[in-house]
Amino acid sequence: xxxxxxxxxxxxxxxxxxxxxxxxxxxxxxxxxxxxxxxxxxxxxxxxxxxxxxxxxxxxxxxxxxxxxxxxxxxxxxxxxxxxxxxxxxxxxxxxxxxxxxxxxxxxxxxxxxxxxxxxxxxxxxxxxxxxxxxxxxxxxxxxxxxxxxxxxxxxxxxxxxxxxxxxxxxxxxxxxxxxxxxxxxxxxxxxxxxxxxxxxxxxxxxxxxxxxxxxxxxxxxxxxxxxxxxxxxxxxxxxxxxxxxxxxxxxxxxxxxxxxxxxxxxxxxxxxxxxxxxxxxxxxxxxxx
Numbered sequence: 607x608x609x610x611x612x613x614x615x616x617x618x619x620x621x622x623x624x625x626x627x628x629x630x631x632x633x634x635x636x637x638x639x640x641x642x643x644x645x646x647x648x649x650x651x652x653x654x655x656x657x658x659x660x661x662x663x664x665x666x667x668x669x670x671x672x673x674x675x676x677x678x679x680x681x682x683x684x685x686x687x688x689x690x691x692x693x694x695x696x697x698x699x700x701x702x703x704x705x706x707x708x709x710x711x712x713x714x715x716x717x718x719x720x721x722x723x724x725x726x727x728x729x730x731x732x733x734x735x736x737x738x739x740x741x742x743x744x745x746x747x748x749x750x751x752x753x754x755x756x757x758x759x760x761x762x763x764x765x766x767x768x769x770x771x772x773x774x775x776x777x778x779x780x781x782x783x784x785x786x787x788x789x790x791x792x793x794x795x796x797x798x799x800x801x802x803x804x805x806x807x808x809x810x811x812x813x814x815x816x817x818x819x820x821x822x823x824x825x826x827x828x829x830x831x832x833x834x835x836x837x838x839x840x841x842x843x844x845x846x847x848x849x850x851x852x853x854x855x856x857x858x859x860x861x862x863x864x865x866x867x868x869x870x871x872x873x874x875x876x877x878x879x880x881x882x883x884x885x886x887x888x889x890x891x892x893x894x895x896x
Contacts (some may be wrong), residue, residue: 631749637895647734647743655747665755668709672756675702676763680770694777694788695767697858699760704851706759707795710752714802715815717748722810727896737891738863741807745800745884753796761788783859791857792872798850800824804883808890823850848875 618706651700655661678864679698718741721727764787768779779787809815847866848851856862856872867875 608816619813642734644739644743644764647736647739648747648810650730650733651740651743651747655717655751659715660720663712663749664709664716668706669757669759671709672699672702672706672759673763673766675705677766678728680763680767681892684770694779694783694859695771696764696779696783697762697860698767698771699787699856700858700860702763703756703760703791703795704854706756707798707823707850707854710795710799711819711823712816713752714748714799715805715806715812715819717744717806717814719810719815722896723812731896738888741888741891745803748838749796749800752799753792756792756795757788760792764788786857786859786870790870791854794854794873794876797873798879801880801883804887805879807887808883827851 662763676699680695683698721730730740731737731813740788764784798819802815805819806812806815809818826845826849830842830849833839833842833845843865852861853867853872856867856869861868
């Protein structure tokens with residue numbers, strides 16, 4: 607009859623392990639427990655937005671369009687039109703910025719919708735269960751980034767046009783005109799991008815949200831151009847007045863219509879629309895599963 611194996615020697619439990627018979631709540635983690643706040647979410651979103659290639663591509667193309675087209679338009683006008691009739695040279699920055707807005711729209715949508723496409727949103731919500739905090743952090747980080755990049759580009763283009771057209775009977779821009787053509791239009795473009803971010807959170811599909819936003823930017827103006835019936839004159843005028851290209855033109859004193867928004871009105875309109883979209887995105891984010 608075989609003898610049983612000798613018992614294994616008992617070893618002392620490590621310092622981090624509870625002794626036999628003791629409750630595990632006595633365990634103390636070496637990792638400090640810190641109460642999370644909005645600052646942590648902002649840091650996380652800033653790390654994400656600056657580390658993905660889509661940010662560099664979209665903002666790189668944005669800078670190329672705004673500065674490149676702005677410089678090209680300035681050179682063409684300075685070489686072919688020696689007399690600007692006292693018009694402000696800042697108005698020429700409108701063309702490049704309108705095209706560049708498509709890049710800001712794309713980046714805004716990707717900031718939220720791309721996480722649903724890759725499934726990364728689940729990790730984000732596990733790390734920060736407060737969904738409203740996540741959406742707010744995304745919106746704040748994106749808005750500040752879009753505003754800063756747009757402000758730098760718009761200011762650079764403004765100085766280029768002023769230098770190129772200063773000897774062509776161009777009007778010297780006033781302080782208010784500079785403020786609207788730089789800070790004002792930068793705030794407006796950043797709000798358009800934040801509106802795109804909210805739409806991306808609602809639709810949860812990058813291509814669909816980008817298509818909807820580009821349609822919202824261009825469709826009213828295109829539809830108005832083909833309204834030839836006199837019975838639709840009022841509708842046509844409203845589409846002209848409140849289309850996004852026309853509202854952007856207000857900041858450059860080059861509105862498509864003599865009536866409608868003026869001064870800083872486009873900024874307040876876009877602010878209300880963006881706030882409503884963010885409110886809707888937050889309500890849906892609280893109700894739907896990720």
